[in-house]
Amino acid sequence: MECHECHERPATLHYTQVVNGHKTEVKICEVCAKEKGYMTTYPEEGYSLHNLLTGLFNFDTGHVKTPGSHIQKEHQCPKCGLTFSEFKQIGKFGCGECYHTFSANLNPIFRRVHSGNTEHRGKIPKRKGGSLHLKKQIVIYKAELQELIMNEEFEQAAVIRDKIKELEANINQKEAGDSK
């Protein structure tokens, strides 16, 4: 993604600008950001999220952002280029990979926003989660297998072991199919 101003350097900074109620995304390089003195403003939010995040991160509002030394050292998403401070500023992730990149810093945010929760307990997508369902089943079978072996019920254990093998083959097939 190239800078909107100079069209030369890569855009490493993203701003949301609100002028007379019109919102524009500004994607520029650090050099131009310094020159043009971009102000940081926030996207309009439906309800209390903005306050929530602001309170959480102690944002400094309304300042001219001086992109400098600390930005380069910072965690940056390898896929979309978003840095953690940009995430804090806009309150939005840039891509799915951001969730992994910033993972270590996310639990306090999720806890705050989702009443203490940090892990998904809902739907697993049917197709994509296909092998995930199977993986969960394998964990259950393995525990069962352990118990059967402990109790020396080898005949039954062999049945379970075959089931595990079958599921594992199934997963391999699925995952090979996904990556084609």
Added chain:
Amino acid sequence: MTLQHFMNEAISPWMREQGPNHDIVLSSRIRLARNFADVPFPIIADQKDLEKIREFFKENYEHSSFEEHQNFEFISIRDLTAIEKSVLVEKHLISPLLAKKEGAAATLISDNEQVSVMINEEDHIRIQIYFPGLQLTKALSKALEFDDWIEEKVNYAFDETRGFLTSCPTNVGTGMRASVMMHLPALAMTKQINRMMPAINQLGLVVRGIYGEGSEALGNIFQISNQITLGKAEEHIIEDLESVVQQLIEHERKARTRILEQSGIELENRIFRSLGVLEYSRIIESKEAARCLSNVRLGIDLGIIKNVSRNILNELMVLTQPGFLQHYAKKTLTSTERDILRASLIRERLQFEE
């Protein structure tokens, strides 16, 4: 089905059916946020990536059907006039945010207007399903089936631990926002609703007015929705929402009975005066119209007004919004012109009832 069709009727076909608790609950909605795994979210993505997503939806879903939701119309936002955009927003078929987007933003709308998909809004995909009355469970199972149908062709951004990955941290996990639109005139009149709000918030639910700005609920229409999307299964989120809605229904019914018993004549006076204002005004502002429509609808629900249909509230609340009025006039209008046209449309609609 064409864009023109969506534009002409203020009331969506599904709204004509009466759902459970239709005297208080106008509609139930499920919205699911989804993203493509391999494309950055719209806030940061390159225009050409978003354009590919727009194309993908056009190629795969234009004029397709999902069960009773037939013949999806594909509409690119950039092809719409400002007035057309406002009409789709006023009908809740698209969000104000999508309407403001240029570039690759688009929508798919089923011919019964019960299902719409917003493309390249804050997330790549936002699925919306409406049901009349209180039917959250039904809406959820339909939304999840529809989600499976889309997933047949889309590789979703999904993580074992965090669930469905969304641009905003407030949507991650289920990506689901369930909401119920309620007409609560008696709770508003007695100011009980304000006292109940903190308790409802405590349960991870949000109450807000759907028309108008800030805390004011135009037409006494409130939307109750879940705020938490992570760490709770969809079914449990719905259960909690449903139980709060049931309690609100009960309180609203009790408050209506109490007002009727304690000050029946004052209530009757208020309702008939509102009907009079709507029947005879030559100029009416949206706030006054909303207040009168809410009173008239209450009168219908209480059996005080007999020959006017219940849909009058939903229909005229939409029909008298700025976008719709200007669509009707086929030109942009000043606010005074709108107030005049609003009064005339309401008079016409009420005469049509008699």
